[in-house]
Amino acid sequence: MVRKKVLRKVSTIVILCMLSGLSAGCYDRREIDDLAYVIAIGLDKGKSNVLKMTLQFAVPTAIGNGQEGGGSNGEKSSIVTTVETPTIYSGLNMVNNYISKQVDLSHAKVIIFSKELAQEGIHQYIHAIMRGREFRPNMFILVARDSAEEYIKNVKPSLEINPAKYYEMNLEAFKYTGFTGNTQLINFYLQQECTCSQAVATLAAVNRYKTTGDFTVKHSTAGNKSRSYPLEGDFKAGHIPRVGEVHSEIMGLAVFDGGTMVGELDGEETTYYLMQTGQYHYSYITLPDPIVKDKFVVLNVTQNRKPAHRVRMEDGSPKIHANIRLDADILSIQSGKNYEYAGNVHILEKAAEDFIEKGMLQFLERTTTELNADVCAFGKDMKGQFLTWKEWQEFKWLERYKDATFEIDVDLKIRRPGLIIRSKPAYSTKGEEMY
Amino acid sequence: MENKMVFGKWEAITLLMNMISTKIVLNFQRKVAEDAGTAGWILTIYISVLALLGFMVIEKLYAEFEGKDLLDIGEYIGGTVGRVMIGSVIFIFLVYIVTVVLREFSENLKIVTLTVSPISFVSLFFLAGMIVGAYLGLEALVRLHAIAIPVLTVTFLFISFAISQYFNISRIMPIFGTGLRNIFVGGFTKVSIFAELLILFLIVPYIRTHKNFKTVGYTSLFIAGFSLTMSSLIFLLVFPYPAAIEGFLPMYQLSRLINYGRFFQRVESVFVFTWGIVALLYLSAGFYFIVFTFKKTFNLTYYQPLIIPFAILIYTMSFLPPNLDSTVILETKYFRNTAWLVTFVMPIVILLIAKTIKKRKKEVKHSNG
Structure with missing residues (x-):
């Protein structure tokens, strides 16, 4: 009995010693202060090696000081380094070799591929990233139209001290601009791996304009749409007519076929992409006044219902019908026409529906004829018509998509006129003036 | 002395629930996607129904052997030889899977x-838990299950709801995945997913009545089947086939996607904690039944002296597979295709033999009387 008690005590002590040893720390112990946090990764084609990898690190001391544009001693809130390397992970090894802290990717917000690299194919890099434990699935995938390195070097946010927050907020802005998309790594990966859709990435670039005098519509996409002047969505990243402190910008989407970039969408096409995929939240949409020439009406458009798609095969070609239901509030009527009035509102609704339908049709036809990429994932609706995976695979949807034809039905309802319910003229010495 | 210890239905149900459903945090969802494609969840429903049917047969046969575990029945059939034979099979079965x-x-x-x-x-963490669990005994283990399983269930329900923003019904299309033949013919052996039901046939003396045995069996099978089906359905609604078979650790991959604003993300850290508890509960219970089976098979008085030698043995054997993939193959390819023979066929055969013997004995007694 005494022996049993002693044995129990000894066992308890041994177990406690074992457990305390385990809880005191382990091989994987890493102090927060000993890590260098990457917030952006840029990948370009290398000159001396396969890849040129640029890493942007957060400088926590500068961010913590809360000084605009850096710390109290003029510290920058981020630093950038570039290496040439055969692979992403070997590049990290090289960087670890010359910076004092260990590189940590768990706070990386974006990964930027140069257009040149994307056009050669990035599937192998996406796979390597998905395999890595530190990469977050919600980091954004960007394609820099020029160079990823240049883009990262030009990310100098003036309204944000923390560059990581800048990326987060800037890349989520599609929810209220409609000009980029939710191109998180997980979405990109799932779209790319799906047999029913193709992937997209946010287009990024460094703005080229130095002064307002340099502005030109030469790089706008308005000409392709037979417009004499560009609307706000008729641009791609790098060509937005603007000057200011921040030179980096995002606008539009890069379209992929598998892992290879095959084309670009401008801001307006991106808005239609969002509407077709049900990711559109709300944004301002400018359209020509239906009655008065050269005047605009601006609507705040929202999409409260998911789009309805119907895909069927007709004579061996896919026939796609899409119904988009939108709500809108009036923001501006430059002509002063009383479109708010219940008897006139249908004129504006019809004009907006026609405008969006036309633009959407042009965009969808581009995806078949020029891009040959089902970015709107109509294949998902087709897939449900098959019973087994073998039948679906043999159908080869992605190959057939190029023959698809579309019927678009936009149903837009104007709900509210803003704070003005009747447009009235201003009065001058010349009489009534509306504009 | 030990057989006087009893525990309630709830404890037994939570024990079996954890033993059967642990694979949710391992590779189960990926494996059913590999077997049936987009119809992985239909395959899970099918094998759950098969498991319930298998248990229904066993439960009917068990009615005449209330309070007896499989080893007792083995002894009833063939004396010491019968007990040792059945005990050895169960022992090897448990050592392999643990x-x-x-x-x-x-x-x-x-x-x-x-x-x-x-x-x-890393293995030492789990081994320490297994040793402590075995020393504390079955009562402590089942009570711990009764407390921990509801908490773990809530955690997994939370992950499942939080991930719902990624659900897309088109991802489980085409509805029959790799085909009906693959699901209903090829999928038959996958009923081995419920292999841990065997534990129920070892705890019969502790849950006393046949009514309790029935309740525990049906309830735990139903809950485990439901959990497995939901987990495979949720996984396939998020990860489209064939991407679904590419990723490792499905539940971990799902928890990494949870992201509500800038302040609510990185939930997988909670998942890892929960996952560790599930592993500890599974391994400690599994390890306890290894030493318990060995003790009962060879009619030993105490099981405690077996704990350290068996712990060292299992620890050492766990390093035999050269890599992770070989380990996964050992489980999914070999064990999960053949374990049904031990969990379902063996008890049915034993019970049928025992029933026949009992009937004959009765007839002999009747004719003599």
């Missing part, structure tokens, strides 16, 4: 969080 799962959990933990630590060190 060894493989110990390695799997350790490897997974190394991939997910303890990347630098040697695998032998």
Whole structure:
């Protein structure tokens, strides 16, 4: 009995010693202060090696000081380094070799591929990233139209001290601009791996304009749409007519076929992409006044219902019908026409529906004829018509998509006129003036 | 002395629930996607129904052997030889799966969080839990299950709801995946997913009545079947086939996607904690039944002296597979295709023989009387 008690005590002590040893720390112990946090990764084609990898690190001391544009001693809130390397992970090894802290990717917000690299194919890099434990699935995938390195070097946010927050907020802005998309790594990966859709990435670039005098519509996409002047969505990243402190910008989407970039969408096409995929939240949409020439009406458009798609095969070609239901509030009527009035509102609704339908049709036809990429994932609706995976695979949807034809039905309802319910003229010495 | 210990239905149900459903945090969802494609969840429903049918047959046969575990019945059939034969089969069965799962959990933990630590060190965490659990005995283990399983269930329900923003019904299309033949003919052996039901046939003396046995069996099978089906459905609604078979650790991959604003993300850290508890509960209960089976098979008085030698044995054997993939194959390809023979066929055969013997004995007694 005494022996049993002693044995129990000894066992308890041994177990406690074992457990305390385990809880005191382990091989994987890493102090927060000993890590260098990457917030952006840029990948370009290398000159001396396969890849040129640029890493942007957060400088926590500068961010913590809360000084605009850096710390109290003029510290920058981020630093950038570039290496040439055969692979992403070997590049990290090289960087670890010359910076004092260990590189940590768990706070990386974006990964930027140069257009040149994307056009050669990035599937192998996406796979390597998905395999890595530190990469977050919600980091954004960007394609820099020029160079990823240049883009990262030009990310100098003036309204944000923390560059990581800048990326987060800037890349989520599609929810209220409609000009980029939710191109998180997980979405990109799932779209790319799906047999029913193709992937997209946010287009990024460094703005080229130095002064307002340099502005030109030469790089706008308005000409392709037979417009004499560009609307706000008729641009791609790098060509937005603007000057200011921040030179980096995002606008539009890069379209992929598998892992290879095959084309670009401008801001307006991106808005239609969002509407077709049900990711559109709300944004301002400018359209020509239906009655008065050269005047605009601006609507705040929202999409409260998911789009309805119907895909069927007709004579061996896919026939796609899409119904988009939108709500809108009036923001501006430059002509002063009383479109708010219940008897006139249908004129504006019809004009907006026609405008969006036309633009959407042009965009969808581009995806078949020029891009040959089902970015709107109509294949998902087709897939449900098959019973087994073998039948679906043999159908080869992605190959057939190029023959698809579309019927678009936009149903837009104007709900509210803003704070003005009747447009009235201003009065001058010349009489009534509306504009 | 030990057989006087009893526990309630709830404790037994939670024990079996955890033993059967642990694979949710391992590779189950990926494996059913590999077997049936987009119809992985239909395959899970099918094998759950098969498991319920199998248990229905066993439960009917068991009615005449209330309070007896499989080893007792083995002894009834063939004396010591019968007990040793059946005990040895169960012992090998348990050693195999506990060894493989110990390695799997350790490897997974190394991939997910303890990347630098040697695998032998990571395994020690689980081994310590297994040893302590076995020393504390079955009563402590089942009571711990009764407390922990509701908490773990809530955690997994939370992950499942939080991930719902990624659900897309088109991802489970085409509805019959790799085909009806693959699901209903090829999928038959996958009923081995419910292999741990065997534990129920070892705890019969502790849950006393046949009514309790029935309730525990049906309830735990139903809940486990439901959990397995929901987990495979949720996984396939998020990860489209064939991407679904590409990723490792489905539940971990799902928890990594949870992201509500800038302040609510990185939930997988909670998942890893929960996952560790599930692993500890599974391994400690599994290890207890190894030493318990050995003790009962060879009619030993105490099981405690077996704990350390068996722990060392299992720890060492867990390092035999050269890598993680070989370990996963040992479980999914071999064990999960053949274990149904031990869990369902063996008890049915034993019970049928025992029933025949009992009937004959009755007839002999009747004719003599």
